[in-house]
Amino acid sequence: METPRDTSAPPSDPQPNQGAASAASHLAGSSPQRGRSSLSDGGNTGRRGDAIFKLASSGSGIALLVIMAAIAAFLTVRAVSAISADHGNFLTTSDWQTQADPITFGIAAIAIGTLISAVVAMVIAVPVALGIALFISHYAPRRIAQALGYVVDLLAAVPSIVFGLWGALFLVPHMIGVNAWLNQYFGWTYIFHQNEPGTQPRSLFTVGIVLAIMILPIITAVSREIFLQVPRAHEEAALALGATRWEMIRTAVIPFGRSGIISASMLGLGRALGETMAVATVLSPSYVINLHILDPAGSTIAQTIANQFGESQGTGRDALIAAGLVLFVITLLVNGAARLIIARRKEYSGADA
């Protein structure tokens, strides 16, 4: 049974073949295949079709890997040529001077700006999004819940540029009061201190809020799907033991959905880190490190790329590609870490069973 399949398979990758055989035997035992090999006609066409189809599907998987490798490789090539022309230290310089004569640029300020805006967004968005997801899956009346789920799906599709437009033309004027209030009562926390109170709130904090609103629907949509998949039996068992609704959610729903919650947040974080247009419309950029998040200062990597791209040539473009590489590496690390957490939690969730 094993041998003819091997010859028909592509010689370059023997591994998916073994996987297929084991998957097939896992699915149906070995008897169907034995039966098929005795039916010579159907067996032949089926085997050729199998080979082609498997080649196509594993080829697609490999193509995906190749794309990822190519992204890293091409960005690195351009980034190296840019960094070698850099007169400053790429990691510790805050400035971004690619037009000036000694070309000086570094990602210190924009990397920190990226992290700050993403952290603000996550702190606001994740709890609220989980609340909405629970509301839709477990609190709202059934009819309303369906409609709401639909609305959230639609909102997840609202493009980022629309949120950016809204943030710049609606939210920024409305944030002046909030900023003054935060500065007055929470200025002692350092991060909410304003160096120049009353300035236009085109700040990283405002950006964080816009990003939070943007990633809300995504986190909600994904975690709601997970919460809806929780086996009814688990929930009913918890309720039958006398748990209140919250205890049922804490003991049955959340443990089941934990890996889903993390991957939902990860999706949101990825979008927040790399979000370009919403930041570009709202923030007035400056290349300084400033941890007072209410001040109109700082910039993000993605915004720098979008803002500077039009006026950059040659090395300037390569410098932006270097910044893009940093963003790529950051998102890679974030996603990798989230992935590891999910792998460790998998045995509790039962989502893969």
Added chain:
Amino acid sequence: MSSLATTSQLSSSLTERRLPRWMPAVNLALAALLAVAIGAGFNLSSKPQWLLIAAILYVVIQYVTSAVVEGRRHAKNYVATSLVWVAFLLALLPLVSVLWMTISKGIGVINANFLTHSMNGVAINQEGGGLYHALIGTLEQVAIASLLAAPIGILTAVYLVEYGRGNKLSKAVSFFVDVMTGVPSIVAGLFILSFWIIILNMPFTGFAGALALAILMLPVVVRSTEEMLKLVPNELREASLALGVPKWLTITRVVLPTALGGIVTGVMLAVARIVGETAPILMLVFGADTINMDPFNNPQSSLPLFVWTEYSRGTDQSQARAWGGALVLIAVVMILNLVARGIARWKAPKGATR
């Protein structure tokens, strides 16, 4: 008479003391009153603050009353319920505001002229002009990206679920699909820029933008398709294999049709994600004010890029056009959604439990 008394006695001894059903409503009213009093008393001008105070007060009052009458566990339950409601209402505000602003500001701009004319020869402080060129660009770029990404994505998902369960290649692919999900749109744009435009020395075209969009779309298609294929019951595969049907026919005739609704929905979500991508279009398609039907030659425009350029031109007239563009963009996304949902429902296997 006596039996009635015993049952009521029994029930009261068997069940815990509960708050009456009208109590939350009373507490809500109380919290609202207090908030109004505080707001008026301290002369707080902004209404959102009043709302916030009311919400916090409601949660506190509800917790206290419930803790006194029912005990801590139920009190916590009420707090959780209130928090969930508050989260929901809190999130609705900005989302409704975004939609309301877009619709109210955009609807005044949209007319037949806006939809059928380009920005060719329209000065920035002049009214009129339109987004026909952007609409064409968006449709073409998204269609090309979908044609590239959907087959590869679906086949990759088939590989992950049907062939490569747990082997090294599938683990690597699965890992990098996750990583790819997090690749920011601007990085995908930079990749195509460095590969396609700087190294291969290709011009800025709609096709270059479509390549970047395809990269963004790919992981979304793979993930959603994979989830859907996993939901297909193993019994279906076993039944088909047991009848002697080859594996690839089992996949194409049994597994994929069963999951088709979900796959279409996934592809639709992926399309909806890329329709609004601005950054790669900004870098690769470069933008144009004139109509360019050919995605393989010369710069095009696209709806999100139209919104961005009109916004950054900064005049009242151009920002009005930006709102109009935003509304059309949202409408396109919604129409795509509705059509795909319709297909999903129409193609769904009959009698499936959903």
